[in-house]
Amino acid sequence: MSAIAATPAKTLPEHHYLNATYGIRSWLLTVDHKRIALLYLVSVTFFFFIGGFFAMMIRLHLLTPSGYLLSADTYNRMFTMHGVAMIFFFLIPSIPAVLGNFFIPLMIGAKDLAFPKINLLSWYIYVVGGAFTLYSMVSGGLDTGWTFYTPLSTVYSNSAVAPAVVGIFITGFSSILTGLNFLVTIHTMRAPGMTWFRLPMFVWAHYATSIVMILGTPVIAITLALAGMERLFGLGFFNPAMGGDPILFQHLFWFYSHPAVYIMILPAMGVISELIPTFARKQLFGYHFVAAASLAIAVIGFLVWTHHMFLTGQSTYAALAFSFLTFLVAIPSAVKVFNWTATLYGGSISFDTPMLYAFGFLGLFLIGGLTGLFLGCLGTDIHIHDTYFVVAHFHYIMVGGAIMGYLGGLHFWWPKMTGRMYPEWLARIAALILFVGFNLTFFPQFLLGYLGMPRRYHVYPPEFQVYNVMSTAGASILAIGYLMPMIYLTWAAFFGKVAGDNPWPATGLEWKTQSPPLTENFEVTPVVTWEPYDFHNRPDLGLDAVAVNEVLPAHGHD
Amino acid sequence: MHRTGELYGQFKTLEQQKETATLGMWIFLVTEVMFFGGIMLAYALNRHVYYPAFAAGSNTLSLKLGGFNTVVLLASSFTMAMAVWSSQVGKKTLISIFLLLTISLGFVFFGVKYVEYSQKFHHHLVPGKKFDIFYCVNNPAGCPDVDADELMEESKLLDEAKAADPDLNSHAQLYYSAYFGMTGLHALHMVIGAGLLFWLLKGSLAGKFTPQWNTPVDIVGLYWHFVDIVWIYLFPLLYLIDRHK
């Protein structure tokens, strides 16, 4: 280890949050935000496997054009449950509930979140909602698409709509309470000296995400409640036979579900904003602009939902307005990409695994975001709506963006969470495998969509088979890229090399505590006197102008 | 609940704790605004498109009962505000008295709602297979609580509405979807509120609330007032459509 990083510890600290208390009750009744984060880690990973299983069924089935594996009805259930599991039970909670819960109090110098018991309640609500949805899956599944369009979902579908709707309704409250907890915590629990503009960008990102959670999730809650009541009790708002309007359902549904995609990407952007300065050894370029861009994405993200409905016969004037606003919402995202790139320029870049994920994010999010413009443009959307172009677009953002951010964050903070370092070379190989697998899976889908292959169909014209086979092959490679970190991160948590307080080193307040942290995080409330991402002026971390200019050896591991 | 005025571990001062709790409740109320907002949107659109059906539906509601309930709920907001004031000035007995009054008014509201809902059930006005907005007009014997004059008026109204909308029965179900959806959700929130009030009453009878620490009373008060505000909107939206004849 270099003289710059803190002296490596040969053993873990004697007392920390993992060994503070023992037994299953101490975990299931914990109010420690760090333990709750680990509870979430286990549950979201479980649902990731479930969503992944359905993805595997989809890709296997699409190897041939004529539907050899599944019937049309079963295929509908596969893509529906893939979407439901991945969106509501993996992507939306992932970074906020795991990394946000764990690190927001540490980053602001607090002992815990504002409402620790509500934090635990959030997890239980998630589990109960998940149980209802699992029940729906095992009792035959859902065939309406994760979008639950009416009147298929409320009147005509013969699948287990009601339990799934109840499950997602319940899980929504988990999201609302987490967002509420974060907003209040960031407002009232910051340590002395931790002013708004000294906050890590990860915290800003979660603040913006929490605003979206608070204002958007209640709307899907009422929408699902109304849809559920229509299915169970015959209320009629969305049923044309009674004079109701299916487009009203779509408006209400997408009012949340569009901002929901910002719930999924903003935290990942927050992670990237931590990774790039750390591994380029340089202050985040344009801190204020990146913070403002996060808030701008959160707000403008609420103004664009109708772009999911361009082909429903809505008003042309409204469509024009929403298309314009959709182009507008791309601007703050672009601002962030420019700022990250500018941070890299002139930096001292090292290619540790978290940075590989950050690079992956930059490229893939860029592609995903740019292709969104084709979809937001009214004329081109007519041709590519409901095709694989859309599927590729959102997978580039959700997987190429959000999941890369999640994995990058997990790797970056794993030494802090567990006290032990993951195996670096294995991790780099896994990242590369994931990147190759991902592109092989989803790039052909852009071509398929452009060439006209519709989404959500269980058969396709034979001329599309080559790209579909490429996509399925890529999916198998991608699966390996996911399985590898699951295995080695778990192994490293118990048997990895002891990491020490600050293996990278990074400048956040969380890196000043021991690894793993104490239950109460800080023995003494810290007083913050430094600016964020200041790699030149942090003698307390061994970072000063002289040290940074040295050639840095690989840090944190051999 | 922890002992009176105890500082929870993650806070540094009681002031920070109170500020946090109050901020949390206000943010929660914003989520409730968006929650009710969704069904308000459904109401707004459908009322505009199916005005005759909504007018017909609204006129089957008892203005007396609805108006009475509005007064009851406003009064309960007053007694709740007085309970909060009592806790701020340290008049411990008054807190319990006002909380009890608030709870009682809440139960009066539930009672009236029960009467209204059971009336709807008997008059075949619940959305579903048995829904029939003409039921009372065609079967006066089945609706003994409606007198002959009211039936005459209702018959006239329904004929006029049917002339404007031949599909009246189908569309009137949308009005009742809104009625049961909105008042049902509101009642559910009131039940939760009543539960919270009972919990507060338990605390106030044990003398837990002092001028230094009355946060639970304060934030439950905020919740109760919000529930009142929802009804302030529901009353004109559901009970006062096309009442001028």
Add this chain to the structure above:
Amino acid sequence: MQPTTYLVIILTLLFLTGTTVWAAFVNLGRFNIVVALAIATLKATLVVLFFMHAKYSPKRTKLIILAGIFWLALLLGMTLSDYITRVDYRGVRFPISQVTQQLPAQRG
């Protein structure tokens, strides 16, 4: 906040309730709903400002309240803007509102 203030507010609220019922029996055509909502909003404002102490709360609280109202307005306004600005192939504006005819009193 003194009990006398609360008393004044509750009496005002009761008076406004009476007003809204009275106004419902006056034929204002399509302005009935406007008047009803205006009175309801006035009542709600009194409850928020005085019973919920918003008038005496920090700026942050007022911002949160305004944000909530603004977002509700977004939901209602932007969704209805789709319906209101629709024009069908015959050139009929807001076609969905033509489904049923108006009641005689409404036309007044």
